[in-house]
Amino acid sequence: MTEPAPVLHAYVCTVCGSDHVTRDAWAAWDVAAQDWVLEAAFDYAHCHRCMGGARLERVVLTSPVTFALPEIAPSATALPETTTPLTRPPAPPGGGFP
Numbered sequence: 001m002t003e004p005a006p007v008l009h010a011y012v013c014t015v016c017g018s019d020h021v022t023r024d025a026w027a028a029w030d031v032a033a034q035d036w037v038l039e040a041a042f043d044y045a046h047c048h049r050c051m052g053g054a055r056l057e058r059v060v061l062t063s064p065v066t067f068a069l070p071e072i073a074p075s076a077t078a079l080p081e082t083t084t085p086l087t088r089p090p091a092p093p094g095g096g097f098p
């Protein structure tokens with residue numbers, strides 16, 4: 001009996017494709033765990049490559065370690081296999097901050 005492998009996901013920036021993205025969140029001290037634990041995650045997302053506000057897209061990992069997005073290159077035509085085609089719309093003016 002083997003269970004099917006769980007589907008793993010990553011979140012990537014819809015502008016640059018980087019997975020170096022974070023969201024605003026609250027962490028609360030857990031006395032039993034003696035550590036900060038995530039209590040709430042908010043809508044605001046930040047891309048650390050674009051260095052600004054970002055929209056995130058959830059993608060399915062195509063291997064256990066990576067979704068294999070390429071570095072940004074104007075001639076890049078072969079996107080990795082993902083469940084959702086990644087597009088690169090133009091960067092928002094002002095870095096995406098409202």
Ligand SMILES: [Zn+2]
Pocket residue numbers: 013014015016017018047048049050051054
């Ligand atoms: Zn980005």
